[in-house]
Amino acid sequence: MKVKYYCKKFIAMLLTLLAVSFFVFAAFEIIPGDPATSILGTNATKESVQALREEMGLNAPFLSRYFSWVLSCCKGDFGISYSYHIPVREMIADKLPITLTMTVLAMLMTMIVSVLLGVFLAKHTRSVWDKCGYVVNQIAMAIPAFFLGILFTYLFGLILKWFTPGGYISYQKNFVGFLGYLIMPSIAIAIPKCAMSVKLLRSSILTEAGKDYVRTAYSRGNSTSQVLYRHVLKNAMIPVITFWGMALADMSAGSIVVEQVFNIPGLGRILLSSISNRDYPVVEAVIVLIAFLVVITNFLVDLLYRKMDHRMQDGEDLK
Amino acid sequence: MKKYKNFNFIMGVILTGLVVLIAIIGCFYTPYDPDAMDAVAKNSGISMDHWMGCDNFGRDIFSRIMEGIRNTFLISLFTVAIGTIVGVLIGAVTGYFGGWLDEILMRINDALFAFPSVLLALVVISLLGTGMFRVTLALGIAFIPSFARIVRSEIKKQVTQDYVESAKLMGAGNFRIIFVHILPNILPVLLSSIMIGFNNAVLAEAGLSYLGIGVQPPDASLGRMLSEAQSFLFSMPWYALFPGTVIVIMVLGFALMAEGITQAQMK
Amino acid sequence: MLLEIKQLTIEFHDHLVPETVVKNVTMSMEEGEIVGIVGESGSGKSMTALSVAGLLPRKDMKKKGEIWFEGQELLSLPRKELRLLQGDEIGMIFQEPMTALNPTMKIGKQVEESLYLHRDLSRTERRELALSWLEKVELNDSERVYESYPHELSGGMRQRVMIAAAMVAGPKLLIADEPTTALDVTVQAQIIQLLKKINEKNNTAILFISHDLSLVKDLCDRVYVMKDGEVVEHGKSEDVFYHPMEDYTKQLIAAIPVIDLEQD
Numbered sequence: 001m002k003v004k005y006y007c008k009k010f011i012a013m014l015l016t017l018l019a020v021s022f023f024v025f026a027a028f029e030i031i032p033g034d035p036a037t038s039i040l041g042t043n044a045t046k047e048s049v050q051a052l053r054e055e056m057g058l059n060a061p062f063l064s065r066y067f068s069w070v071l072s073c074c075k076g077d078f079g080i081s082y083s084y085h086i087p088v089r090e091m092i093a094d095k096l097p098i099t100l101t102m103t104v105l106a107m108l109m110t111m112i113v114s115v116l117l118g119v120f121l122a123k124h125t126r127s128v129w130d131k132c133g134y135v136v137n138q139i140a141m142a143i144p145a146f147f148l149g150i151l152f153t154y155l156f157g158l159i160l161k162w163f164t165p166g167g168y169i170s171y172q173k174n175f176v177g178f179l180g181y182l183i184m185p186s187i188a189i190a191i192p193k194c195a196m197s198v199k200l201l202r203s204s205i206l207t208e209a210g211k212d213y214v215r216t217a218y219s220r221g222n223s224t225s226q227v228l229y230r231h232v233l234k235n236a237m238i239p240v241i242t243f244w245g246m247a248l249a250d251m252s253a254g255s256i257v258v259e260q261v262f263n264i265p266g267l268g269r270i271l272l273s274s275i276s277n278r279d280y281p282v283v284e285a286v287i288v289l290i291a292f293l294v295v296i297t298n299f300l301v302d303l304l305y306r307k308m309d310h311r312m313q314d315g316e317d318l319k
Numbered sequence: 320m321k322k323y324k325n326f327n328f329i330m331g332v333i334l335t336g337l338v339v340l341i342a343i344i345g346c347f348y349t350p351y352d353p354d355a356m357d358a359v360a361k362n363s364g365i366s367m368d369h370w371m372g373c374d375n376f377g378r379d380i381f382s383r384i385m386e387g388i389r390n391t392f393l394i395s396l397f398t399v400a401i402g403t404i405v406g407v408l409i410g411a412v413t414g415y416f417g418g419w420l421d422e423i424l425m426r427i428n429d430a431l432f433a434f435p436s437v438l439l440a441l442v443v444i445s446l447l448g449t450g451m452f453r454v455t456l457a458l459g460i461a462f463i464p465s466f467a468r469i470v471r472s473e474i475k476k477q478v479t480q481d482y483v484e485s486a487k488l489m490g491a492g493n494f495r496i497i498f499v500h501i502l503p504n505i506l507p508v509l510l511s512s513i514m515i516g517f518n519n520a521v522l523a524e525a526g527l528s529y530l531g532i533g534v535q536p537p538d539a540s541l542g543r544m545l546s547e548a549q550s551f552l553f554s555m556p557w558y559a560l561f562p563g564t565v566i567v568i569m570v571l572g573f574a575l576m577a578e579g580i581t582q583a584q585m586k
Numbered sequence: 587m588l589l590e591i592k593q594l595t596i597e598f599h600d601h602l603v604p605e606t607v608v609k610n611v612t613m614s615m616e617e618g619e620i621v622g623i624v625g626e627s628g629s630g631k632s633m634t635a636l637s638v639a640g641l642l643p644r645k646d647m648k649k650k651g652e653i654w655f656e657g658q659e660l661l662s663l664p665r666k667e668l669r670l671l672q673g674d675e676i677g678m679i680f681q682e683p684m685t686a687l688n689p690t691m692k693i694g695k696q697v698e699e700s701l702y703l704h705r706d707l708s709r710t711e712r713r714e715l716a717l718s719w720l721e722k723v724e725l726n727d728s729e730r731v732y733e734s735y736p737h738e739l740s741g742g743m744r745q746r747v748m749i750a751a752a753m754v755a756g757p758k759l760l761i762a763d764e765p766t767t768a769l770d771v772t773v774q775a776q777i778i779q780l781l782k783k784i785n786e787k788n789n790t791a792i793l794f795i796s797h798d799l800s801l802v803k804d805l806c807d808r809v810y811v812m813k814d815g816e817v818v819e820h821g822k823s824e825d826v827f828y829h830p831m832e833d834y835t836k837q838l839i840a841a842i843p844v845i846d847l848e849q850d
Contacts, residue, residue, distance in 0.1 A: 220673035253435030
């Protein structure tokens with residue numbers, strides 16, 4: 001039964017990916033302009049443009065071009081950049097780890113901090129802590145990550161001199177230094193999502209605490225903290241995990257902007273420069289790649305979700 | 320009926336009212352021409368003449384912020400309008416009728432929904448190009464899936480209710496049922512998602528303009544000001560602080576209002 | 587004497603005017619006895635039971651009187667010491683078996699939780715005890731029940747699980763707060779039989795709360811009838827059922843549906 005469900009989910013995931021890639025591919029087909037001309041320049045002769053078109057397979061019908069593009073994407077071949085004339089794959093291969101590391105760092109921070117804070121606030125409802133936490137939370141949710149980045153640059157970079165703004169350290173040269181430089185941007189990405197997550201967890205814990213099974217747990221002699229950690233927390237985490245899945249997607253997009261603040265040469269910079277250069281193969285590749293990551297995460301979150309909430313499982317009943 | 324008399328809502332209304340007021344005034348009057356450059360006042364600090372100082376071109380920051388608020392406000396407003404109208408149409412039709420059309424549209428919608436809306440807007444912008452009008456369109460399109468999703472699930476809940484059945488029995492047409500009978504019932508949910516959507520639009524616009532692919536100069540935009548201010552962060556930090564804070568206030572205002580509405584509904 | 591409640595009064599203070607939900611209730615239980623408390627909803631019967639189990643929230647609530655359990659006065663007992671009794675000496679089962687179990691915890695873990703909290707046993711010892719109790723409450727296939735989650739069981743099965751969980755540490759007193767109300771009639775009768783059997787085999791005293799006098803008559807040795815927070819009548823359950831003294835008790839008896847359970 002389980003296997004069947006996972007297969008179904010997996011196929012749905014593949015279909016989603018296919019749909020997204022189709023949209024992206026079709027969208028860039030509609031826009032006017034001929035890739036061959038843009039590569040060769042407007043001065044090129046008609047013959048040479050025609051020859052290049054033939055070579056690039058642009059004369060084939062739309063659908064067959066789409067499928068050959070998908071197939072080569074699966075092999076890791078995303079075509080050749082219009083503006084740099086090198087394979088797109090080479091352009092993004094060493095940038096992907098940067099963006100990925102940053103997003104994962106931010107996600108880890110969000111997860112750890114929000115569970116600690118959410119539990120703390122739920123434990124101290126209606127205290128001064130709770131009220132302060134509420135105000136700080138509301139403001140933190142309203143600050144855009146890139147503005148936080150700018151504030152951090154000023155406060156920790158220029159005033160306190162904890163790091164050199166713009167002094168990105170390549171991970172190939174110094175991995176520890178690289179991680180160190182990514183900490184500030186990751187915090188900037190994490191804070192707004194963390195605030196939302198804290199708020200959600202707090203209210204979720206309070207909702208769960210009013211349920212019948214909590215009284216049962218007390219009747220067995222559990223202390224308040226035993227009730228919280230043995231019983232309530234796991235149930236309260238279920239909606240939070242769903243939120244984390246969506247937050248991760250948002251963070252990957254947010255990291256594109258924050259990369260600019262901290263001058264980090266990740267996927268975001270490539271995406272931006274290729275958008276302004278109308279370098280479509282690169283744009284397509286980056287978008288499809290991010291979509292791939294988003295869909296994979298959703299799939300994983302779904303698995304985790306089902307591991308926690310057994311009511312979702314279509315297992316055999318004993319009834 | 321007791322109106323939303325809670326602290327969140329009141330605070331939200333005050334903050335939003337302030338922003339809206341500045342946006343409206345900004346349409347007719349700014350202390351200086353936001354684009355006028357004054358060579359003497361270049362990089363000048365906070366003074367009686369220039370409340371928030373001047374930027375590196377000698378433009379009055381306060382006037383530019385007023386214009387920026389207006390632009391951001393209008394863009395977000397139209398973005399949400401596009402998202403809501405198209406989203407409600409798609410959501411209503413699919414949620415009400417169901418069937419294969421619903422299946423297909425929702426599959427597509429799910430695929431798009433899984434995708435961060437800023438990224439979706441980026442795709443559309445790379446197709447359409449930059450500028451205020453195109454950014455609005457791009458964001459509007461990017462926001463359709465989330466609205467359609469909310470409206471669809473709300474309508475699905477309502478369709479099984481008795482009042483829909485009785486409206487059908489009385490011979491009301493499908494579209495009359497959707498828009499006259501059902502829609503008012505999902506309005507509260509729609510309203511708070513419109514406010515959250517507005518916030519997302521403000522944040523997305525600011526982000527895009529900060530990246531340089533949103534509002535283009537000479538139009539002022541809060542996001543763009545932030546990216547310009549970043550080069551002068553050390554010498555005049557207030558240049559970044561003011562537009563950033565304005566964004567926070569805008570977002571906070573709507574978030575508090577949305578929260579107030581949700582709280583009132585739960586009572 | 588196992589349990590002695592003396593002059594118990596409970597007041598709620600969350601409204602402007604304090605509301606008295608239990609007034610001067612005095613009752614007692616011998617070891618191994620089954621005692622019923624009958625009354626309508628709002629009669630204070632559940633409040634009395636919950637206060638014996640130490641489950642009434644302590645804020646905005648005033649409790650007067652004494653509850654003596656095995657030489658300890660429960661109302662003045664510090665929370666820490668009260669916890670030592672809960673689940674160990676006093677077990678409790680509730681009205682709603684559907685929601686009274688933790689949805690994300692395996693049945694086995696929930697059944698053996700009292701052992702985990704009160705006994706120094708190894709994992710396998712706990713498991714064996716839990717399995718034996720699942721069998722004692724007549725759940726076939728105890729291994730599978732042990733490994734399953736609440737949503738996979740029916741209401742009746744869940745209530746059996748609740749009983750197993752309450753009994754696993756061998757308490758002297760089992761408090762059953764309307765344990766059969768949410769179940770259908772046949773299951774109801776089975777649960778009553780089960781409680782009787784447990785009482786006979788383990789000599790566990792049962793405080794049985796119900797609004798249904800006919801159930802109480804079948805199960806209990808003695809019964810207290812409560813109305814508006816006060817005990818209006820008590821005595822042997824047969825006597826109370828067949829020769830009620832109070833009008834209120836007569837009304838309760840009259841309200842019982844005419845279907846005679848003993849026919850089947």
